[in-house]
Amino acid sequence: MRILIVEDDKDLNRQLNDALTQAGYVVDRTYDGEEGHFLGDTEPYDAVVLDLGLPKLDGLSVLEKWRRAGRVMPVLILTARDRWSDKVAGIDAGADDYVAKPFHMEEVLARVRALVRRAAGHASNEIECGELRLDLRAGRVTVAGMQVKLTSHEYRLLAYLMHHRGKVISRTELVEHLYDQDFDRDSNTVEVFVGRLRKKLGGDYIETVRGLGYRIGEPT
Ligand code: CA
Numbered sequence: 001m002r003i004l005i006v007e008d009d010k011d012l013n014r015q016l017n018d019a020l021t022q023a024g025y026v027v028d029r030t031y032d033g034e035e036g037h038f039l040g041d042t043e044p045y046d047a048v049v050l051d052l053g054l055p056k057l058d059g060l061s062v063l064e065k066w067r068r069a070g071r072v073m074p075v076l077i078l079t080a081r082d083r084w085s086d087k088v089a090g091i092d093a094g095a096d097d098y099v100a101k102p103f104h105m106e107e108v109l110a111r112v113r114a115l116v117r118r119a120a121g122h123a124s125n126e127i128e129c130g131e132l133r134l135d136l137r138a139g140r141v142t143v144a145g146m147q148v149k150l151t152s153h154e155y156r157l158l159a160y161l162m163h164h165r166g167k168v169i170s171r172t173e174l175v176e177h178l179y180d181q182d183f184d185r186d187s188n189t190v191e192v193f194v195g196r197l198r199k200k201l202g203g204d205y206i207e208t209v210r211g212l213g214y215r216i217g218e219p220t
Contacts, residue, residue: 001046001116001159002177005029006036006062007078008054016049019105020112024139024155028180033057040066040073044176047074047115049108050095052086060093067094074115076108113137120163127162129217132205134162141201148200153178157193158216161206166220170213 003025007013013029020027028043030036033054040048040062052059063075074096079086081100090098097111113136117125125136131144141148141158150158156178161169175185194214198206207215 001156001163002026002028002044002180003112004036004039004043004045004048006031006033006040006048006054006059007051008032009051012051015105016108019109020049023109023113024152024159025112026156026178026180031055033059033062037062037065039181040071041069043181044173045073046119046177047076047112049076049078049112051078052090053080060089063090063093063095074119076111076115078103117163122163127165129162129165129205130203132162132201132203132216134159143201143203150197150200153193154197154200157190158197158201161214161216165217166215168209168212168215168219173213 001024003020005013005016005020005027007016007029008031010031013031017027017029028039030039034056036050036054037057050059050063054062059077063077075094077090077095077098079090079098079100081102087098096115099108099111113125117136127134127136133142135142136159139155141150141155157174160174160177171190174190179185194206205216209215
């Protein structure tokens with residue numbers, strides 16, 4: 001799951017980056033509205049954390065431009081406390097949720113987690129496929145109740161497939177959602193991670209759909 005952070009406060013930007021990375025997301029980040037708008041317009045993000053007060057182009061304008069162009073990724077806006085009018089304007093402009101500054105990082109994490117899973121059509125923080133279970137809050141994977149230890153890359157890959165359970169996901173889509181923009185994107189690495197995941201999970205959870213990609217769970 002790939003997240004974009006648009007926040008001009010350098011400390012806050014870094015704290016958000018650290019917390020989201022720690023939570024298993026791939027993060028791209030930027031400090032101004034113009035570049036933020038460009039990235040959100042051209043890269044496939046699973047969610048965006050967008051500050052409203054930004055240099056070059058303010059957050060509300062960024063959001064309005066995305067929505068007018070039909071970009072539907074979930075957007076969490078960061079607003080100043082007590083500025084209720086910002087919240088209303090943000091939601092009217094197409095924000096999915098907001099957090100008022102100063103905030104607890106846990107709250108941002110919980111809201112991002114909820115946005116990402118709801119966008120993929122999941123009502124709860126646990127996604128299951130047979131005996132395979134992904135607990136999004138704990139970042140934990142179990143098979144038949146036994147915890148499976150995964151590396152961060154393996155976890156991201158599995159989490160993406162589980163969020164889109166039943167759908168065939170192409171290698172290209174996986175690469176786009178598992179790595180940040182600076183990563184050397186070699187789709188062969190996806191095959192390597194799928195191979196490792198299959199060994200660790202046992203069973204036939206990850207199906208290869210010849211010529212198309214990978215799928216977990218029954219076809220939808
Ligand atoms: Ca700001």
